[in-house]
Amino acid sequence: xxxxxxxxxxxxxxxxxxxxxxxxxxxxxxxxxxxxxxxxxxxxxxxxxxxxxxxxxxxxxxxxxxxxxxxxxxxxxxxxxxxxxxxxxxxxxxxxxxxxxxxxxxxxxxxxxxxxxxxxxxxxxxxxxxxxxxxxxxxxxxxxxxxxxxxxxxxxxxxxxxxxxxxxxxxxxxxxxxxxxxxxxxxxxxxxxxxxxxxxxxxxxxxxxxxxxxxxxxxxxxxxxxxxxxxxxxxxxxxxxxxxxxxxxxxxxxxxxxxxxxxxxxxx
Numbered sequence: 001x002x003x004x005x006x007x008x009x010x011x012x013x014x015x016x017x018x019x020x021x022x023x024x025x026x027x028x029x030x031x032x033x034x035x036x037x038x039x040x041x042x043x044x045x046x047x048x049x050x051x052x053x054x055x056x057x058x059x060x061x062x063x064x065x066x067x068x069x070x071x072x073x074x075x076x077x078x079x080x081x082x083x084x085x086x087x088x089x090x091x092x093x094x095x096x097x098x099x100x101x102x103x104x105x106x107x108x109x110x111x112x113x114x115x116x117x118x119x120x121x122x123x124x125x126x127x128x129x130x131x132x133x134x135x136x137x138x139x140x141x142x143x144x145x146x147x148x149x150x151x152x153x154x155x156x157x158x159x160x161x162x163x164x165x166x167x168x169x170x171x172x173x174x175x176x177x178x179x180x181x182x183x184x185x186x187x188x189x190x191x192x193x194x195x196x197x198x199x200x201x202x203x204x205x206x207x208x209x210x211x212x213x214x215x216x217x218x219x220x221x222x223x224x225x226x227x228x229x230x231x232x233x234x235x236x237x238x239x240x241x242x243x244x245x246x247x248x249x250x251x252x253x254x255x256x257x258x259x260x261x262x263x264x265x266x267x268x
């Protein structure tokens with residue numbers, strides 16, 4: 001019988017962005033086995049209806065459940081915004097999304113109780129981050145802005161491109177005017193653009209990487225449930241996608257910081 005502690009942590013996303021979450025998990029939990037599924041055939045989720053997003057989310061989670069994972073991280077802010085409750089009801093393993101960890105870290109970081117949130121149109125439209133923040137603390141001002149072009153800029157690897165700065169200024173200037181001192185990067189693509197976002201917002205503004213925040217919550221949960229992998233053997237790292245893996249492998253260097261040697265295509 002498989003020791004539950006040695007089972008993999010499962011992570012899924014609509015595409016490549018969740019690799020920034022995998023990167024955070026690898027840094028914080030170097031001995032944990034990881035399995036990742038990116039739904040590259042149906043990306044982006046941010047423009048889909050809630051019903052379709054929920055349908056895709058269940059299918060994505062089932063792929064990881066078949067791998068016998070001990071925990072699932074929903075590394076997609078869009079799914080976390082609209083389908084997390086459904087997944088928690090549907091599956092027996094713990095499910096961690098992006099919203100609650102990001103909100104918690106933002107509240108820890110803010111000094112003036114004025115928080116900004118950026119994300120896809122669907123994430124911002126769901127109002128999930130403000131709702132989560134207000135549930136934790138009432139006397140907070142939250143201002144949100146959709147930044148849809150950031151996804152394409154990140155996938156181009158334009159982390160310091162002049163065009164990225166111009167677009168960032170266009171998106172972020174209203175948040176600067178509101179006086180936010182903390183900004184949640186509410187999309188797993190956005191950490192690729194962290195430097196340019198920081199330049200535009202100013203060094204005094206704290207940037208909250210929702211993927212890093214989720215990794216912290218994973219550590220907390222595994223510790224509480226006594227599920228940390230005690231092995232010091234080289235961990236298993238498995239990557240799966242729903243479309244041809246070439247582009248995914250090419251972007252691995254940008255999002256994961258290392259070359260992806262093997263990526264498997266799976267049918268949905």
